[in-house]
Amino acid sequence: MNSSLVTIIIPCFNHGKYLPDAIDSCLNQTYSEIEIIIVDDGSTDNTCEVTKSYPSVTYLYQKNQGLSSARNTGIKHSNGAFLVFLDADDLLLHDAIAYNIEYLKKETKLAFVSGAHQVSTIDNIKIKTINESVVFDHFQTLLRKNYIGMHATVMFRREAFDEVLYDTTLKACEDYDIYLKIAKKHPIAHHNKVLSVYRRHQENMSNNIPFMLSTVLKVLNRQKHNLSKKDDLLALQEGKQNFTKYYHKLLFDQYKNCTNPFEYILFLFDTNFIKIIYKRFKVKLMGRFKNYKFLKNIIPLKGKRILFNLGFHKGFLPPIKKVKSGDFDRLSPFSKNFGYDRGGPIDRYYIEKFLEEASDMIYGRILEIGDNDYTLRFGKEKVKTSEILHINESNPKATIIGDLSDAPQIEDNSFDCILLTQTLHLVYDYQAVIKTCHRILKPGGALLLTVPGITPIDYGEWGYTWYWSFTGQAMKKMMAEYFSKSHSKINTYGNVYAATAFLYGMGLPEIKKEMLDFHDPRMQVIVTVKAIKEK
Template identity: 50%
Template sequence: MADQTLHTENPLVSVIIPCYNHAHFLHKAIESVLKQTYRNTEIVVVDDGSSDDTKAVSEKYPEVKYVYQQNQGLSAARNTGVKKSTGDLLLFLDADDWLYPRGIEQNVNSFYQQKKAAFVSGTFNAVYVNENLIREGVTEVKADHYCQLLRGNYIGMVATVLFQRWVFTEFEFDTSLKNCEDYDLYLKVARKYPVYHHLDKIAAYRFHNTNMSGNVPAMLHGVLQIMDRQEPHLKTEAERTALKKGRRNWKNYYCQALLEQVKTDRNKKQAMATIIRHRPAILFKHHVTRRKKMLKTFVKRNAPDFSLRWLHKMGLSNKHVPAIGNILPGDFNRTSPFSNDFGYKRGGPVDRYYIENFLAQEAGTIKGRTLEIGDNSYTMAFGKNGVTKSEILHVNDKNPQATIIGDISHAPHIADNSFDCIILTQTLHLIYDFKAAMQTCHRILKPGGTLLLTVPGITPIDQGEWKETWYWSFTDKAMQKITAETFPGGNTNINAFGNVFAATAFLYGMGLPEVPRHKLDHHDPHYQVIITVKAQKALSL
């Protein structure tokens, strides 16, 4: 083959969207391409014999090149899209998925660094629609890509891959495969040519009831078929070892998924038959684990709590945690909290009592065009009918709910005087330049607009996602000075909530239902758990 280096500056990227009866998803897929920061794109929708409104949806967008074919399957639709496209680089986006705004730009930038790569790939978010859950699909691979792919499909989602066009002069999606055709292609290409993987987030992978990947026995059969195809091409012992490990990994992965089906009685017979054929040891392990759990549960339910508490006090057990609602004063004689998740597992954090009371009291100011950080749950809960437009700000494009991407401490792209209300709860302590964040809030509020802000005082520090950016705790005096500096001439109201019992309960991870309300309603300014700020921008300066 001739020179395979990508020489084109600002190459045309063809986004190929195969669609079979997914018209109700297609809007989002197309619009996610139109909203890309990388503008030199074309969109080719291949209608694989749909009986729904796929054509009508496609024709609403003048930028879309619509192609119809009789139903031939996903691989054939992708191959048709290749032939009908003209781009230097190709991306395949399933109709029920979508790209993040900088997805194409990030992959094209990777090609500028890896110009000889046959394809580059990034990472994705798995969006589980029924469970209302998002999980990251992130695997770091720096070298030895073929062996890594033999061990497992680290790419995971075809929309994260950007191919050079020349790849499809030698390869295509295999139409004889009923699934895993993208994995088959990755292996064929990586076996022969250099490829590159990075950790930038490219796309969202929607999981729902009609996904092909939901048929677990078929997926296992398909992926093992792909493994078998690679065996004749292996050249080294490392490759043979990788293939062997890959077979084992896939069997474990899918048989574990089937075991969940057995537990819920969904397709139980087929699931059992597949497990017995490929990984019968999983059933034995499940049986033993289940027996252990039953014994542990029996002891917990039947041993008197005072006995377990006594064992803990005598130093004979360091794992005793009092049952929810059954904490006694002596239980505080310990160096570890009852929970390390702010009390979420015990009914919810104590500090939320003060935060949500504050927002309920100020519900009348949550109106018009509002902005909230991360999500809009408080806007919807307390704003109700007064809100005309709800915006969500997130620091990056990992949050599919975000309507504005940016850092609140530096957001020049957000226009002045834009919002009637900003809800900024439990966020300022995660921002190193918190004064700049307050200045941004003042700038983007309309005259007369209101900032509703809460910050932590006495608090545990997060042990999970936020531990690396947990910079500050505040007092009411600090917030008075900060607000006076950043909201000159405005009306402000700062309050502190908490007492020694509330602070202790919060530090130990007690749940809100475990704390009597009258003890939370007593406020001692020497033990500030939450500080609330209501700051109204002056009508004129």
């Protein structure tokens, strides 16, 4: 295998008329170390003749077995350490290979990198540019949507296919399937450089909307048994909803744009279209009866409470002066120590959930404040050097003494990751802390930050320097001063029940997990930040 060679694999089935443009776009690359393989999947047109007019191009023929099989054949015969797949009717821009291979050579752990693409007519009239920005959580984002969109923007390492190949049972969405399988096990990346052109015409497979929808849902459903994290499962569910809405809209748009009366008749006999109409009608119909107004008038208040507690009548609100406050009917909290004396603080559940989800960013040389418990717990074997910062010499574990709001003794570009949990609110000049963190992070390094939103103030010594609480919007504004918006992700955690329980000092074991996991963006107990320093 040639470590600098890029193999471009072009499957072709009766697309000989488009093939010269695709091959020329490969030959015109600024990066010269390429091999081009055409896999003729049983074509009956001039695919063979077209290919053989290019002496430097390798031609492989197989009986018609489908796109996945053709790609696998190309992989089997490839000599490059890097692979790119281009459809016979699409194009690569001249610097596509050079840009992606440079990216993969710098980021040696990545299994593949993807970029942006243009959509044009077959006559190369530009329609639009598809340019998604994804910095974090690539696998979860892929579950929610196929942000890559066009596989010609992807460059794979050859070894990614040592453990998985294209699924020959899939007649569409085989590229989306392979992205998910690889991204589940390996790090991947995405950038905004436009690399290729998707040329739209009537022969595109993606024009068959019901077929595309059923196939993409099949691909997503296959992932379910591999998912254990709740956020992954939620992302999967969101993805199924997103794809369903997207393809339903496309089908309705087709119906609305019909100009031929005969086409209207075809839609009325299309079972897929009828099913969509039924589902939409059913949702609206059920919504009419959702509140069961006639029951509200005959069930007594006690019965409504019982239905609410059983999970029915979710919209129940007790009348004015009929609220039961129970154990919350008091003027002092159950705990004055954030719930540590009742099994642990509620906010720590959100903080540790955030760090667990971001654990792939905790590696190399890591800075944490006060101790390195989270560094070791979530970084594990990825930790090379663990540094502990403390404000003074009273902490024997500290390896660096200083104040993050003014730390000239710490060199620029020093850390791969900074863990700054529940600290910013104790510093009056919090903007200076963010500025320092940005300065001392290495390019590509991650700041993982948590701050309190709805919170009690410490009854002990920290209460004297407890200056702030924050909101998600405040953190967005603050982070934008130093970190690119596309490289920062702000999340909030909490709901009215979690906030109330936290204020009263209830312990984590006293709260059901499902009561903590419900998210109400107007009840922000904890705000989290993932910010990457641009390279």
